[in-house]
Amino acid sequence: MILLxxxxxxxxxxxxVRKLAFTLGVFIIYRLGSLVPIVGINTVLLSKHMTxxxxxxxxxxxxxxxFSGGSLQSATLFAFGISPYIxxxxxxxxxxxxxxxxxxLQKEGEFGRRQINQYTRYLAIAxxxxxxxxxxxxxxxxxxxxxxxxxxxxxxxxxxxxxxxLVMWLAxxxxxxxxxxxxxxxxxxxxxxxxxxxxxxxxxxxxxxxxSIFIALxxxxxxxxxxxxxxxxxxxxxxxxxxxxxRIIGNRVYGGxxxxxxxxxxxxxxxxxxxAAQVMSVPTMLAxxxxxxxxxxxxxxxxxxxxxxxxxxxxxxxxxxxAFSFFYTALVFNPTELAQNxxxxxxFIPGVRPGKQTATFFDYLLNRIGLVGAxxxxxxxxxxxxxxxxxxxxxxxxxxxLLIMVGVALEVSSQIESYLIEHRYExxxxxxxxxxx
Numbered sequence: 001m002i003l004l005x006x007x008x009x010x011x012x013x014x015x016x017v018r019k020l021a022f023t024l025g026v027f028i029i030y031r032l033g034s035l036v037p038i039v040g041i042n043t044v045l046l047s048k049h050m051t052x053x054x055x056x057x058x059x060x061x062x063x064x065x066x067f068s069g070g071s072l073q074s075a076t077l078f079a080f081g082i083s084p085y086i087x088x089x090x091x092x093x094x095x096x097x098x099x100x101x102x103x104x105l106q107k108e109g110e111f112g113r114r115q116i117n118q119y120t121r122y123l124a125i126a127x128x129x130x131x132x133x134x135x136x137x138x139x140x141x142x143x144x145x146x147x148x149x150x151x152x153x154x155x156x157x158x159x160x161x162x163x164x165x166l167v168m169w170l171a172x173x174x175x176x177x178x179x180x181x182x183x184x185x186x187x188x189x190x191x192x193x194x195x196x197x198x199x200x201x202x203x204x205x206x207x208x209x210x211x212s213i214f215i216a217l218x219x220x221x222x223x224x225x226x227x228x229x230x231x232x233x234x235x236x237x238x239x240x241x242x243x244x245x246x247r248i249i250g251n252r253v254y255g256g257x258x259x260x261x262x263x264x265x266x267x268x269x270x271x272x273x274x275x276a277a278q279v280m281s282v283p284t285m286l287a288x289x290x291x292x293x294x295x296x297x298x299x300x301x302x303x304x305x306x307x308x309x310x311x312x313x314x315x316x317x318x319x320x321x322x323a324f325s326f327f328y329t330a331l332v333f334n335p336t337e338l339a340q341n342x343x344x345x346x347x348f349i350p351g352v353r354p355g356k357q358t359a360t361f362f363d364y365l366l367n368r369i370g371l372v373g374a375x376x377x378x379x380x381x382x383x384x385x386x387x388x389x390x391x392x393x394x395x396x397x398x399x400x401x402l403l404i405m406v407g408v409a410l411e412v413s414s415q416i417e418s419y420l421i422e423h424r425y426e427x428x429x430x431x432x433x434x435x436x437x
Contacts, residue, residue, distance in 0.1 A: 069190030270407035
């Protein structure tokens with residue numbers, strides 16, 4: 001009943017309805033663009049080739065394909081989705097920590113952030129053109145181009161660049177006028193768009209006797225159980241009490257109350273999982289495509305062999321998720337700044353001196369909680385992949401996709417919750433109704 005009332009309350013807030021409708025409209029535009037094939041490709045032969053080769057079905061190329069909603073293997077206008085921008089963001093975050101003038105630019109407030117964001121877009125366009133040049137070479141080598149040559153290559157790269165620009169623009173529109181983070185929502189839309197394909201393949205395999213119905217049901221139960229586990233851990237938090245000193249000014253008494261600061265188990269959210277998937281998928285994609293273009297050079301055979309090693313991929317992804325979790329936590333959380341803000345407002349943590357000791361306490365707490373959160377992210381990202389490979393599931397839907405889906409859904413539900421509470425309505429996660437004034 002609470003959920004039904006919350007859904008009904010959503011339609012009582014015009015601003016929230018407009019945001020949700022706008023986000024849904026962007027999703028529709030994105031999916032339509034994902035169905036538009038690039039001119040000059042034999043789509044019939046392409047479909048047969050991708051089905052037989054399985055190039056974008058498993059492994060980290062499968063991640064890129066899932067994130068793009070299947071557009072990559074279909075060579076459509078939005079073939080790379082938001083992946084070039086995500087990869088460019090990772091590179092720029094690393095550069096701002098190592099290049100002095102970029103670090104100084106980042107500290108210049110809103111102007112600096114806008115400039116870095118602009119550089120990120122330029123880098124994303126360059127990455128899309130580089131990946132596109134590899135992809136178009138692969139298509140020509142496999143005889144999938146109707147009229148191979150420089151005109152086809154130029155048209156293909158132009159289409160890829162325009163598609164990347166459109167996807168970045170759509171993501172920005174969601175962030176500005178919709179709900180949730182634009183980039184995360186685009187990836188979410190791509191993952192959800194693959195559901196009908198997954199269901200169709202699974203049902204076909206069960207009907208043909210290639211998969212036991214008990215295995216299919218077991219996989220369904222496993223994913224539901226993992227989703228519940230993710231929700232439980234994503235909502236978990238450590239509450240740090242903060243006490244405010246009493247101040248008497250004239251006849252008025254200020255302060256004296258106590259509150260708390262919530263520290264989530266997973267401070268970094270789903271971004272470390274997305275970053276790790278992007279970092280692992282790019283070298284694998286280049287190795288695969290280069291192996292077709294320059295088969296005589298054995299250097300790429302090393303990368304190709306590593307890409308085929310399941311143990312190496314699991315260990316590398318585990319390490320990357322752990323590293324990005326600590327990196328992203330340090331990027332979004334500043335213990336010194338938080339300690340100074342508490343001190344300026346007259347607050348203190350019981351048993352901890354204000355100022356430097358409070359910052360040290362926050363840093364220690366973040367390291368402990370961050371370790372638990374990083375282990376949780378890395379384990380849940382890899383475990384479903386291992387089980388899926390063991391059960392021979394006919395699709396690539398691993399822990400990374402599950403974490404992104406649940407994480408984005410929780411982020412959106414929290415944003416909707418805030419709107420409902422702000423307008424004195426009961427939210428999704430509240431147990432009692434907040435009365436209107």
